[in-house]
Amino acid sequence: MRAAVYEGEGRLVVRDVPDPVPAADEVLIEVEACGVCGSDVQIINIPAGHPSTPPVIIGHEFVGWIRAVGSAVRDLAVGSRVVCDPDPKCGACDSCRAGRPANCTNIVALGVYRDGALAQYVTAPANSVYPISEDVPAELAALVEPLACVVNGTNRAGLRPGESVVVFGAGAIGCLFTAVLHAAGAARIIVVEPSAARAPVARALGAADVLSPDDWAARRAELMPAGADVVVDAVGSVLPQAIEAAGMGARVIVFGMNQNAHPAVHQVEIVEKGLSILGSYISNFTFPAAIRLVESGQLNLAPMITATIPLDDTVAGIARIRSGEAVKIVIKP
Ligand SMILES: [Zn+2]
Ligand SMILES: [Zn+2]
Known part of the structure; x- marks a missing residue:
């Protein structure tokens, strides 16, 4: 073969x-x-x-x-x-x-x-x-496989309807997080992604705004002054930016994987904001849910x-x- x-x-x-x-x-x-x-x-x-x-x-x-x-x-x-x-x-x-x-x-x-x-x-x-x-x-x-992994991550985040979300990365994982969190009732999802080609896809899946990292840094205080309730690192190297984007009491899902990334973290922000930093690795009894989501056509x-x-x-x-x-x-x- x-x-x-x-x-x-x-x-x-x-x-x-x-x-x-x-x-x-x-x-x-x-x-x-x-x-x-x-x-x-x-x-x-x-x-x-x-x-x-x-x-x-x-x-x-x-x-x-x-x-x-x-x-x-x-x-x-x-x-x-x-x-x-x-x-x-x-x-x-x-x-x-x-x-x-x-x-x-x-x-x-x-x-x-x-x-x-x-x-x-x-x-x-x-x-x-x-x-x-x-x-x-x-x-x-x-x-289904990446979706099962993402459903594990969204389960970890415990999103409540009406909460705000920032997703770093609009590759497949960032887009799947956007779709699932949108379906779960997120009020506003902002996606941060340098590639302009990926922006229309993230919008189609539920993002309200898709910004380059520079635009996000410049407009963060205007667009989401209180910070996000749920932040997703779907890149694997942007934990410092994810912590910065997080609001008080936020859950930060650390999902992307890059063995070569060792970013310096501003630890005191985790303490002061009372953040939950949640690593999410592969699936966790989430294949049946992912299959049902795909079979039902509930996600676009x-x-x-x-x-x-x-x-x-x-x-x-x-x-x-x-x-x-x-x-x-x-x-x-
Ligand atoms: Zn994969
Ligand atoms: Zn085992």
């Missing part, structure tokens, strides 16, 4: 590889669509901004069709359409047994530490896949899909995400 293989130090190559074979407790999935994630870009950056173990097939935001099941698999049938939690939980470590699956110490993530879905086929543990309606367009079904997510491209164009697609021109690139192998 064809696959996009990360071979180390910034090298991503689309080439032929052997077809995968499912283990007894796994399923074989024919990939219908797989989104390119910001963490894929980070893996390929030099230096890498996200760990991984090359050589590995990247890609973890996918929908596909079960084509074979291992001998120990129950409850899943060949021919089912499924999405996948690419961070399989062990169910046995202290974190799993304490109800914190995102902190599972035995996760072997698809597309990072084991082969992922920027390929024609992928294997996954049976207990990590979820059926999804055949009526959902493939591009939107491929958004279609504007996020910048382009759908073939697997052989993966390298160019990743460049479009890195440049800030695209929001979500979906690959159909």
